[in-house]
Amino acid sequence: DTGVSQDPRHKITKRGQNVTFRCDPISEHNRLYWYRQTLGQGPEFLTYFQNEAQLEKSRLLSDRFSAERPKGSFSTLEIQRTEQGDSAMYLCASSLTGGEYSNQPQHFGDGTRLSIL
Amino acid sequence: RKEVEQDPGPFNVPEGATVAFNCTYSNSASQSFFWYRQDCRKEPKLLMSVYSSGNEDGRFTAQLNRASQYISLLIRDSKLSDSATYLCVVNRQAGTALIFGKGTTLSVSS
Numbered sequence: 001d002t003g004v005s006q007d008p009r010h011k012i013t014k015r016g017q018n019v020t021f022r023c024d025p026i027s028e029h030n031r032l033y034w035y036r037q038t039l040g041q042g043p044e045f046l047t048y049f050q051n052e053a054q055l056e057k058s059r060l061l062s063d064r065f066s067a068e069r070p071k072g073s074f075s076t077l078e079i080q081r082t083e084q085g086d087s088a089m090y091l092c093a094s095s096l097t098g099g100e101y102s103n104q105p106q107h108f109g110d111g112t113r114l115s116i117l
Numbered sequence: 118r119k120e121v122e123q124d125p126g127p128f129n130v131p132e133g134a135t136v137a138f139n140c141t142y143s144n145s146a147s148q149s150f151f152w153y154r155q156d157c158r159k160e161p162k163l164l165m166s167v168y169s170s171g172n173e174d175g176r177f178t179a180q181l182n183r184a185s186q187y188i189s190l191l192i193r194d195s196k197l198s199d200s201a202t203y204l205c206v207v208n209r210q211a212g213t214a215l216i217f218g219k220g221t222t223l224s225v226s227s
Contacts, residue, residue: 031212042121042204042217043161056214091160097212105151106215108160 002026004109006092012115013082020078021112025094032075033106034067035091036060043091049075050097079114087116120144123205123218130225134195138221140188140205147216149208150181152190154201155220161204164190195225 005024013019025032030051035043046065047057051072061067064083069075079086090113093106123140130136142150150167165172167179167188178191188205205218 033214035215040219042206042219043215045214045216048214050212058214093215095212104211105163105166108162110160113158 004092004094004107006090006109006112008112009110010113010115012117014117015082015084017082018078018080019082019114020076021090021092021114022074022076023092023094023109024074025092026096026107027073029094029096029107030072031095031097031106032069033093033095034075034077035093035108037089037091037111038087046077082114082116084116087114089113118143119219120216121205121207121218123221125219126221126223128221128223130195130223132195132197132225132227134225135191135193136195136223137192138190138203138205138223140190140218142186142188142205142207142216144207144209144216145183145186147186147207147209149211150188151206151208151215152177152179152188153204153206153217155204156201161217164203192223195223197225197227199223200225 033048034046037043049069089111091111093108095106152164153161154164155161176193180189202220204220207216
């Protein structure tokens with residue numbers, strides 16, 4: 001399978017714990033995005049990377065959230081001191097952007113479903 | 118006001134029906150437009166891009182009116198397998214954040 005891969009698929013944790021999610025993009029894709037989706041809503045943008053550089057962060061990304069893409073390949077999203085409101089589906093997407101690839105669509109992974117008890 | 122607004126739905130239609138979804142966006146500088154499909158508890162998947170000239174893919178036709186900032190999706194001859202949530206998506210600039218509408222749920226019944 002050469003699609004976007006996310007791990008874990010599901011995470012259940014107690015309020016106040018830290019959690020970390022991983023995303024492996026499609027191998028040749030230079031841009032990687034994180035979104036969050038709650039029930040009945042469309043996905044909301046969190047942040048994105050061009051290779052290893054984090055180019056944009058949403059105001060939704062509070063200081064409890066941190067994302068990295070250290071080698072320009074896989075990315076991690078960490079949430080510290082989780083709260084009930086963090087319960088959501090966390091989606092990762094990737095795309096090939098630049099030059100002749102100016103309008104390539106974003107391809108999404110299966111997501112990580114986070115439940116805070 | 119949300120940047121991307123969609124019909125709230127749900128749309129419940131019989132097999133074979135034609136159904137249309139509408140969407141408006143508020144940022145006139147938006148550059149790219151898409152419809153994504155999302156099945157229950159699954160990831161969004163690109164259904165089709167939307168171009169100013171209008172475009173068709175089988176039973177699906179998408180239209181864009183930049184002057185009115187309006188996007189539509191028409192599904193002809195609905196199938197049971199078309200049951201899903203349809204997300205209207207806008208991109209201000211290629212390679213940056215996608216802005217999603219809330220989604221419209223379609224249920225096709227036999």
